[in-house]
Amino acid sequence: MSAQQINPDDALYVDMFIAKNSQTMTFIRSSYSAILGLAAGTLGLTNLSGFIFYFLGSAFLSVLIFLLKTKASPALFFRQPLDVFTEGVLGGLFSYILFWTLLYGIIHVYD
Structure with missing residues (x-):
C-alpha cells in the first residue's frame, strides 16, 4: 500500500483545532502586546509615536x-x-495601552 498524499485544497477544517489555533494566537498577541506596552512606557513614547510603535510591533x-x-x-x-x-x-x-500607561506613569511621572 502506498501512502496517500493529502492535497491542501481538500483539507478539512476541524472546529476544535481552529478554535485552539485562535486561542493560541490570542495568547501570543496579548502577551506580546503587554511586552510592547512595557517597552513603550519605559521608552517614554507618547501620543502617535506610541500607537505607531504598537502597530509596527504587531506587524512584526x-x-x-x-x-x-x-x-x-x-x-x-x-x-x-x-x-x-x-x-x-x-x-x-x-x-498594550494598559501596560504602556502603567509604566509611563511609574517611570516618567516626575519628568
Missing part, C-alpha cells in the same frame, strides 16, 4: 507567526489565511 509579530508558526501556509491552520495578520490585533491594543 504577524510576519514572525506567518514564517515560523505557519511555515508560510496559514491556510492549513485558519479558515481565512489573513487571520494570521488580523486576529487579535485590536484586542491586544487594550493590553
